[in-house]
Amino acid sequence: MANRVIPAAQRLLKTLRPLNSASSTTISGVSPITFREKAQPEAEEELLLPPLDGHHPKAAEALFNLDDENNRLFASVPTLKLLRAAANLHMVAMEPMVDVGMWMMRSRLMTTPGVKDVILGFIRSTFYEHFCAGEDTVATGESVRALNEAGLRGMLVYALEYASDNESCDRNLQGFLDTVESTKSLPRSSVSFIILKITAICPMKLLQRVSDLLRWQQKDPSFNLPWKHETLPIFSESSPLYHTMEKPEPLTPEEERDLELVHQRLQRLSERCVEANVPLSVDAEYTSIQPSIDYLTYASAIKHNKGDNPIVYGTIQAYLKDAKERLLLASKAADKMGIPMGFKVVRGAYMSCESKIASALGYDSPIHNSIEETHACYNECASYMLERIGNGSGAVVLATHNVESGKLAVKKAHEIGISKVHQKLEFAQLYGMAEALSFGLKDAGFQVSKYMPFGPIELVMPYLLRRAEENRGLLSASTLDRNLTREELKRRLKAAIF
Numbered sequence: 001m002a003n004r005v006i007p008a009a010q011r012l013l014k015t016l017r018p019l020n021s022a023s024s025t026t027i028s029g030v031s032p033i034t035f036r037e038k039a040q041p042e043a044e045e046e047l048l049l050p051p052l053d054g055h056h057p058k059a060a061e062a063l064f065n066l067d068d069e070n071n072r073l074f075a076s077v078p079t080l081k082l083l084r085a086a087a088n089l090h091m092v093a094m095e096p097m098v099d100v101g102m103w104m105m106r107s108r109l110m111t112t113p114g115v116k117d118v119i120l121g122f123i124r125s126t127f128y129e130h131f132c133a134g135e136d137t138v139a140t141g142e143s144v145r146a147l148n149e150a151g152l153r154g155m156l157v158y159a160l161e162y163a164s165d166n167e168s169c170d171r172n173l174q175g176f177l178d179t180v181e182s183t184k185s186l187p188r189s190s191v192s193f194i195i196l197k198i199t200a201i202c203p204m205k206l207l208q209r210v211s212d213l214l215r216w217q218q219k220d221p222s223f224n225l226p227w228k229h230e231t232l233p234i235f236s237e238s239s240p241l242y243h244t245m246e247k248p249e250p251l252t253p254e255e256e257r258d259l260e261l262v263h264q265r266l267q268r269l270s271e272r273c274v275e276a277n278v279p280l281s282v283d284a285e286y287t288s289i290q291p292s293i294d295y296l297t298y299a300s301a302i303k304h305n306k307g308d309n310p311i312v313y314g315t316i317q318a319y320l321k322d323a324k325e326r327l328l329l330a331s332k333a334a335d336k337m338g339i340p341m342g343f344k345v346v347r348g349a350y351m352s353c354e355s356k357i358a359s360a361l362g363y364d365s366p367i368h369n370s371i372e373e374t375h376a377c378y379n380e381c382a383s384y385m386l387e388r389i390g391n392g393s394g395a396v397v398l399a400t401h402n403v404e405s406g407k408l409a410v411k412k413a414h415e416i417g418i419s420k421v422h423q424k425l426e427f428a429q430l431y432g433m434a435e436a437l438s439f440g441l442k443d444a445g446f447q448v449s450k451y452m453p454f455g456p457i458e459l460v461m462p463y464l465l466r467r468a469e470e471n472r473g474l475l476s477a478s479t480l481d482r483n484l485t486r487e488e489l490k491r492r493l494k495a496a497i498f
């Protein structure tokens, strides 16, 4: 049987050194612009990888051996692009800079025409260019093609986040439908998912009301919800219910009608995804509204996930203490109903706000007490889903930049047999982050996607603020990126001088 060789990108991954010996190492890599520059394999340094259907956990570990200093991750990146990526990553890591930037973006300055244009111009040529795929479906299509040429896939994220009324929900829905339509002109399989934030097609107030009612029913199972569609379990025994302290009023006829409109919007979008044969992944958000997000997601999955083809995916945030129990309950219930259920597993992006709300209400945070517990929970959820897939059930997107989690999942996939999990397992990283990990996983034979937000800059702003929050500080997610780009630039400068 022929052995596969590790191409340059994968060998380059081996150059990355963990910054410390902690179990969590996050790699984020070069700017997305580098997708056009494919790394050339250097034959004399080729290493052997196991066949895709083999059981080679040792070789799988070797994929993430980060000790080799002789290869260079950024060898193929032009110096100018490397400088821009380095500047962007350094900027988002500077706490005072991020604080001022976030203050400016939220301040009244954004309503002063001249000043607003200057701020937006700066953001466009820095963070936006780094983390976003384009202003519209045409520009984004170009970015997807570039990714596809490099062997990666795109998750299309039309960056709409919040809607306040039915009119804006309908407008947003049209944006998502157009996004699905745009995939038809792109290379087959180059788009792995359409991403949806339910908050864009359901008014926030209604999501809160429905979540309150669902929580109350969890406290008191005799509490009748006449409007409720068939769904999967949304809570576990340990799920936090403190957001709803008093018995909520039933939905008014108008609210019931609005909720039905939300179901219809989701049905239309799901049907369009079935037609285009591209799955729809629903993002997870705050625990205050997550019950209604899960409810709507599962109700749609029950209708559209058929045979061996999960079309609608939910998201599990492993930083939540009840994450694993909920994953188990929902996936087992789906099995019983004969529904192929897909889940995206993430750690979670709303940590500071979750803790603040819980403490303001006098409750423990719903988030694991330590990051180690979050890591353990993530890895257990990933392992559980891989085993399920190995047994022919469901599908999973492992959305992470954490190298240790990637390594463990690769090992597990090899133990199960990659051919058994290949089609139903997708690794995913954010566009503009963790390029080395993405390429390493791709070269090891896995399907890998980049989460690609697109849309006019003002729409994408909440997303950019979350990225700024995530990458800020010396110990942030982009530390390794920054160090690697700096090292490579230093090396080039030396080479130019001597």
Ligand SMILES: Cc1cc2nc3c(=O)[nH]c(=O)nc-3n(C[C@H](O)[C@H](O)[C@H](O)COP(=O)(O)OP(=O)(O)OC[C@H]3O[C@@H](n4cnc5c(N)ncnc54)[C@H](O)[C@@H]3O)c2cc1C
Residues within 6 Å of the ligand: 024, 025, 026, 282, 283, 284, 285, 315, 317, 319, 346, 347, 348, 349, 350, 351, 367, 368, 369, 370, 371, 372, 374, 399, 400, 401, 402, 428, 429, 430, 450, 451, 470, 477
């Ligand atoms: C493709 C993709 C899709 C995503 N979709 C969603 C989504 O739908 N919803 C969502 O919320 N997020 C989403 N995210 C973001 C994700 O939740 C994480 O914020 C981000 O990926 C960083 O986590 P990590 O697994 O990459 O690894 P790491 O960088 O190793 O993990 C850091 C994360 O650990 C958690 N953490 C940090 N400190 C602690 C602590 N003391 N206790 C407990 N936990 C701690 C935080 O969540 C932090 O972001 C997505 C990410 C990707 C790549």
